Amino acid sequence: MRTTLSKRINELLVLAILEHGPAHGYQIALAVEEWTDGLFSFQHGTLYPILHRLEGEGQVRGEWCGEGRRRKTYRITESGRVIFRAGTTELEEQFRALFALFGRTHAA
Amino acid sequence: MIEELGADLDALQAAYERRGLSPAAARREALMRLVPAEESLHELNAQHVPRTARWLKAAGIGGRVERFGAAAAAILAGTAVLTIPAGEAAVQGSLFLWAQALIAALLAANWCRGAAGLWIMGVLPPDVRNLFRARQAGLITGAVSLGGLGALWQGYMGLGTLEASPDLVWHVVRPAVLTGAIGIGAAIFGALGWLALLPRLISDESSERRIETLLTPSRLQRPLDNAVE
Numbered sequence: 001m002r003t004t005l006s007k008r009i010n011e012l013l014v015l016a017i018l019e020h021g022p023a024h025g026y027q028i029a030l031a032v033e034e035w036t037d038g039l040f041s042f043q044h045g046t047l048y049p050i051l052h053r054l055e056g057e058g059q060v061r062g063e064w065c066g067e068g069r070r071r072k073t074y075r076i077t078e079s080g081r082v083i084f085r086a087g088t089t090e091l092e093e094q095f096r097a098l099f100a101l102f103g104r105t106h107a108a
Numbered sequence: 109m110i111e112e113l114g115a116d117l118d119a120l121q122a123a124y125e126r127r128g129l130s131p132a133a134a135r136r137e138a139l140m141r142l143v144p145a146e147e148s149l150h151e152l153n154a155q156h157v158p159r160t161a162r163w164l165k166a167a168g169i170g171g172r173v174e175r176f177g178a179a180a181a182a183i184l185a186g187t188a189v190l191t192i193p194a195g196e197a198a199v200q201g202s203l204f205l206w207a208q209a210l211i212a213a214l215l216a217a218n219w220c221r222g223a224a225g226l227w228i229m230g231v232l233p234p235d236v237r238n239l240f241r242a243r244q245a246g247l248i249t250g251a252v253s254l255g256g257l258g259a260l261w262q263g264y265m266g267l268g269t270l271e272a273s274p275d276l277v278w279h280v281v282r283p284a285v286l287t288g289a290i291g292i293g294a295a296i297f298g299a300l301g302w303l304a305l306l307p308r309l310i311s312d313e314s315s316e317r318r319i320e321t322l323l324t325p326s327r328l329q330r331p332l333d334n335a336v337e
Contacts, residue, residue, distance in 0.1 A: 045144025
């Protein structure tokens with residue numbers, strides 16, 4: 001199923017953070033903000049549908065940890081890594097094509 | 109989900125506070141980032157509803173299947189009560205039997221509606237849940253009352269027979285006892301059905317309370333924040 005570009009970018013952002021190690025939902029939200037200098041941020045709980053969708057598709061695995069106040073930790077799965085690499089390559093090609101088009105438009 | 113959101117919210121608030129935001133501003137920022145807006149909630153809900161509900165919704169027949177199930181259960185329950193051989197033979201012609209069949213049918217229909225909402229559609233909204241509870245309680249009370257009244261009525265009607273022929277005690281007592289037993293039986297089945305749904309109802313209500321607790325302080329803080337800043 002084809003997803004919209006923004007949805008795909010959001011999924012790749014989450015996978016990119018998790019490529020660096022397991023993280024809680026809020027840590028993913030913070031890391032995305034910090035690593036993109038605030039250019040990208042998850043607003044109004046959009047992070048959770050993405051995480052739960054990726055979990056349902058087996059791209060990430062969520063585990064409850066801690067005693068008392070438990071927290072859910074997400075980690076990327078092998079299938080998530082493969083999809084992340086394929087996704088970034090595809091996105092790179094799409095942006096290259098897009099900027100080639102913009103370049104031609106500027107040149108004209 | 110609520111547990112995850114609650115823990116993340118507090119941790120994100122703490123992280124914003126470490127960045128120099130006031131507790132109220134940090135809470136507001138964290139809420140803005142993490143608390144799902146309606147669109148995100150719909151998306152999450154769509155991901156977590158049972159497959160059957162998704163299929164029924166996609167086919168556009170969810171509500172109809174639920175109503176059809178409730179009607180079928182009502183017809184089955186009504187038929188079952190009316191065809192209890194001993195009951196039919198003993199209280200033949202009694203208006204109470206028909207009324208009891210109706211109560212049993214309504215109890216079955218109400219239970220099916222509740223069970224379908226919880227386990228097939230995946231959710232029973234608070235207003236529907238309250239209605240389910242009120243109906244079930246009303247119908248159980250109705251079943252017991254009707255059984256009691258029916259038993260008294262059967263006994264009263266049999267007094268004439270008893271005066272004429274005292275040997276026919278069992279002939280008078282039997283329909284009265286059966287009418288009462290049918291009423292109590294329907295009430296017990298209604299109560300057992302209710303008990304079967306109770307754990308899930310309690311769990312749903314507890315989740316709603318946790319959501320309320322999670323979000324209420326932020327709502328209360330907003331006017332204060334504006335006043336301070």
